[in-house]
Every structure is written in C-alpha cells, then in structure tokens.
Amino acid sequence: MRRSLPRAKAGEEASRKAVRYSAFYGGKVATMPKVPIRSLDDFSIWYTPGVAAVSKLIQRDVELSFEYTNRWNSIAIITDGSRVLGLGKIGPEAALPVMEGKSLIYKYLGGVDAYPLPIRVTDVEKFVDTVSSLEPALGGINLEDIESPKCFEILERLKGQMAIPVWHDDQQGTAGVILAAIYNSLELTERKIGETRITLLGSGAANIAAVRLLGEAGADPKKMIVVDSKGILHPGREDMDQLLLRNRWKYEVALETNGGRVTGGLEEALNGADVLVAAAAPGPRVVKKREIAGMARRAIVFLLANPVPEMWPGEAIAAGAEIVATGRSDFPNQVNNSILFPGIFRGALDVRARTITDGMVIAAAREIARFAKEGGLSQRRIIPTMLDWEVYPRVAATVGVKAQEEGEARRRASKEELGRHAREIIGRSRKMHRVLVEKRIIPPPPPR
Amino acid sequence: MEEISVREARREDVEEAANLVVRMKRLNNEFDPLFTVVDDAPERARSYLTTSLESKSSLVLVAVKGKSVVGILRAEVRERTFYKPTMGGNITDFYILPEHRRKALGNTMLERASKALRKLGAQVVTAEFPARNEIAVKFYSKRRFRALTNIYAESTE
Numbered sequence: 001m002r003r004s005l006p007r008a009k010a011g012e013e014a015s016r017k018a019v020r021y022s023a024f025y026g027g028k029v030a031t032m033p034k035v036p037i038r039s040l041d042d043f044s045i046w047y048t049p050g051v052a053a054v055s056k057l058i059q060r061d062v063e064l065s066f067e068y069t070n071r072w073n074s075i076a077i078i079t080d081g082s083r084v085l086g087l088g089k090i091g092p093e094a095a096l097p098v099m100e101g102k103s104l105i106y107k108y109l110g111g112v113d114a115y116p117l118p119i120r121v122t123d124v125e126k127f128v129d130t131v132s133s134l135e136p137a138l139g140g141i142n143l144e145d146i147e148s149p150k151c152f153e154i155l156e157r158l159k160g161q162m163a164i165p166v167w168h169d170d171q172q173g174t175a176g177v178i179l180a181a182i183y184n185s186l187e188l189t190e191r192k193i194g195e196t197r198i199t200l201l202g203s204g205a206a207n208i209a210a211v212r213l214l215g216e217a218g219a220d221p222k223k224m225i226v227v228d229s230k231g232i233l234h235p236g237r238e239d240m241d242q243l244l245l246r247n248r249w250k251y252e253v254a255l256e257t258n259g260g261r262v263t264g265g266l267e268e269a270l271n272g273a274d275v276l277v278a279a280a281a282p283g284p285r286v287v288k289k290r291e292i293a294g295m296a297r298r299a300i301v302f303l304l305a306n307p308v309p310e311m312w313p314g315e316a317i318a319a320g321a322e323i324v325a326t327g328r329s330d331f332p333n334q335v336n337n338s339i340l341f342p343g344i345f346r347g348a349l350d351v352r353a354r355t356i357t358d359g360m361v362i363a364a365a366r367e368i369a370r371f372a373k374e375g376g377l378s379q380r381r382i383i384p385t386m387l388d389w390e391v392y393p394r395v396a397a398t399v400g401v402k403a404q405e406e407g408e409a410r411r412r413a414s415k416e417e418l419g420r421h422a423r424e425i426i427g428r429s430r431k432m433h434r435v436l437v438e439k440r441i442i443p444p445p446p447p448r
Numbered sequence: 449m450e451e452i453s454v455r456e457a458r459r460e461d462v463e464e465a466a467n468l469v470v471r472m473k474r475l476n477n478e479f480d481p482l483f484t485v486v487d488d489a490p491e492r493a494r495s496y497l498t499t500s501l502e503s504k505s506s507l508v509l510v511a512v513k514g515k516s517v518v519g520i521l522r523a524e525v526r527e528r529t530f531y532k533p534t535m536g537g538n539i540t541d542f543y544i545l546p547e548h549r550r551k552a553l554g555n556t557m558l559e560r561a562s563k564a565l566r567k568l569g570a571q572v573v574t575a576e577f578p579a580r581n582e583i584a585v586k587f588y589s590k591r592r593f594r595a596l597t598n599i600y601a602e603s604t605e
Binding site for chain 1: 471474475478545546547583
C-alpha cells in the first residue's frame, strides 16, 4: 500500500492537467491540409473545378478512392460510449476525449489519420447500418469501448459486410498483446503453448477474444479455464441457456474450454495452472495470494485491470509467481494495446487490406514477442514498451505480408518495402508534430 | 467416449429428468415473463413426470450417457375433436443439456418420439414451445414442421 500513494497522487495530478490542458487546447486532434497552397489559385486544383476530374475517375472505379484521396490512411474510431475505460456507460459526448486520445496515439505511433467518432446509437441494427454507411470514406474502422456482448455481434456483423478492416481494440487488440506477452513468458519459463494450462479471470470482451486467439495460436482450449463472477465456466452451469440467448460467444467458450470440467471458483481454477490472465475488475484484492500460491511452479500472472490491478504485482511475486505483467506503465511488463494497434492498422492500410484476420493478429503478436526477445528477455521485460519505436513499423510490415499471404490485400509489397514505407509515414508524422511544437504553432501547455 | 442411448424413461430416471424439465422451463422464462417459473418447480416436475410415466397417452423418452440423463422428451397423444387426422401426438417438453447438443441427438430423439407416438395412435406430430424461441423454430422448420396454431396472451393482473 505504501507504493500506491505516490501513484495515486500522480494520477490526481494527471487528471488536473488533463482538464486544464483540454480546455486550453480545445481538444487533442485536428485535421490539416497536406498539400501545398501557394496561393488561392491552388484552390482550383484541390477544390472546384479541378477536383471534378478526380471525382469522375473514382466514379468509374471506386477502388481509385484509395489512390486519389486520403482514404488509404483514414480510419474512424467509433464508440457508443457504453463501456468507456474504467468509466462505464458515460455516453458518446463524454467518450469523445477518450477517442481523441486514441486518435492521437494512432497518428503519433502509427501515422494513421484516425477520426474520433462517438455516435448516439444504442441499437445493434442501427449501429451496424450507421458504421457500414461510412465505408466509402474510410480505409478501416476501429470500434472502441462498446459494452459486451453487444460488441461481439457488432464486430461479427460489420466484419461480414464491410470490405475494409473492422477492428475492435478491446477484443482483438487486447487479445493480441496478451498473446505476445504469453509467447515470451512461455519461452522464459520453458513451456510449450499446447501443453500450458491457462486460467482466465473475467469473461468480458478481452478474455473471450483471448480464448479464441490463444486457441488459434496453438493453445489447447480444453486446458483453458474461464472464471467469471459466478465461478468457473463449464457446460453444466445453470445459466448456460441464458448465455445461449444473451451471450452466445461466452456460451461457446463454456462449451469449448475446461476439458477437465473443473467446477468452483478462482482457487480451483488456479490449482496447478501455469498462466493466469486476469482482465476482470480493478483490485487490489480481486486475486488473493493463496490463489496464486496454488499455481504451478514458475507461474505466469497477468493482472490487467486498470487503474488498479487485480492484486499488486509484489504480492503475486511473494506468492510464488515468476513473471508478472499489468496494464500499467509504472510496473514492469505493461501489457498495453498501444504496442499493437498502431502497427496493425499501419500494415493493414498500406496493403489496402479488406479485413484483419486472426492470422494477422497472431503474426503481429509473434513479431512483438520477437522484437522484445532481440532486446533480451527477462522477468521484467517480456514485451516492448511504447518507447520502442521500431516495433511499430516491424508490426506493420509483418501484418502487411500476412494480409497478402491470406489473400486479403488489395496491394502487393515486400516486407522490406512495407517496413520502409511504415518508417517513413510514422517518422513524418512525429517530425510534423515536433516541428509544430518547436515552432510554437502548438504552444507549450499553460503554466499552473 | 461413452455412447449416448435413447430409451423410454423409467422411474429411476425421474429425479434427473425432472432437473432437465426445470432447466427447460427456466429457458422458456427467457422468452416471456408469462413463463416465470414457480418456486416449487422441481417437485412439480417430479410429479409431472411420474404421472406421465403412469399414463398410457403419454410418452417420456430420455437420452442417457452412462448413468446420467442428458436429454428428455415428453409428449402426449390428444384427440383432435373437430379435425382430421383425429389423433395427434404433441411434444410438450424437449430439452438436451448444452454439452450434448449439435451431435444430432435432438434428431434421434425426435425420430424416436415420432415412431412411438405413431404406435400410440398419433397420425400427426406437433410440438409446442414459446413463440419467441427462434432456436426451436429453426429446429422444427428444418425437419419440415410448420406453424399450426398461435396462442396470444395478455396478462389480466
């Protein structure tokens, strides 16, 4: 507890600054021209009458919209504000600052133009119609902070009907980065994924997606156990029919996992388990020391709830865990989507991908793991940090190549070309920002 | 893997089969509040099945794996006073535990029930379930059943 006080103070300070700076800057992102405007005459090139020639070309072949407009680099970050990180159902307007923050990360780390777009739509049908109608302007969709199980249906349906990548970061992003961290944790503790017993605490978007992705990556679903607020998930549970009708994704997980038909709670689920992935509820007493103590030796423990992990990492280590990761940057091993999503979309956009498959996410996770390994693995370093700039173009190139292998790319390029291109775009984005700051076009933050 | 067999229910099946009946009634509750399950449903289910086993116009089939009952189908033969054919076999309860679904067990039980109902004099087989149960609609439609009667409800309370 002693350690948490300075962190709490730091959190309060960040909150105060966020409010003051947001008012000072009037939000975090803006659009700006990327073509020269030498005089007002240039308007006749970029706008009417010149622009009509470009429109006519696209009218004949809509695919040219990826070449003659910024569509190739544009995505929308769409939410209904129904489950915003740590805040819950706060509505679309209140979700806008969060979406702006995400947009900023996309641009700074991935060079992606991401438009924050909270929408006032709660009905799944209308949500799907609204988002799919945006397709002509975009190269991709990032769904964000949508409550479960609605998010599963929306993702499934949009992926089925849109010819651009639709990504739900709370599912695929979190699952992908969990997988990357698991790859290296298994290597450090000399385990094979197919033989590893994995317990997942929490059955929200992240863990339901993680079960699927881990399975695709070679983990044995029968050796996975999911625990929710009612205990261990298994096909005999009384609420199975309710799940069938209300959350069929969780129903499927209940059928596919827990081959040993273990019943009970977290303690029973962790008995002899190799890995715990907790993405449940803010702690610190959600997971207990005695539960970790019951895990296999050299246990791997991910405590991903924010702002307070399900238990403090020090306690997990004291209880016998060898590797501990959290969702926070002030502890070692931050399992953070931001390592993945900028590179994923950079790569997908650069090959004009039609979708982002599990195969592409797994390839990205492997590349992230490989990158960390090249820098040397240790208990305190299983995954890169957000400051490892080179990881983003590496992920982008890997994803671009995988999209081509899977037949989901509209454009072909080699891994080297994709890496070079991603480095250029991300570098340009950061350079533009640096220049704007240095020239004080973006003024320094206001004094206290 | 232990085989699942389908047979007519016996007295010793009643306890487990009653649990499945209650699970099915609770599933019905998901479709409409007028299917809110009574507190003593387990006892009622036991009595309901015991009476059915004794009745000559009822049929109770169970799917059994080892010693466990994993599925139940209850039906009864009724006279259709004004219509031809005059005797119908109506499936009133049909439930399979989640773990044993999607393995054609439903099909096996339905075929077995149709044959047994025919022997009991039924010339047509019908099935009743909540109107909003789309899974059941799909199941029966796939097997060439069609909607026959609508029951509309309005609470008077």
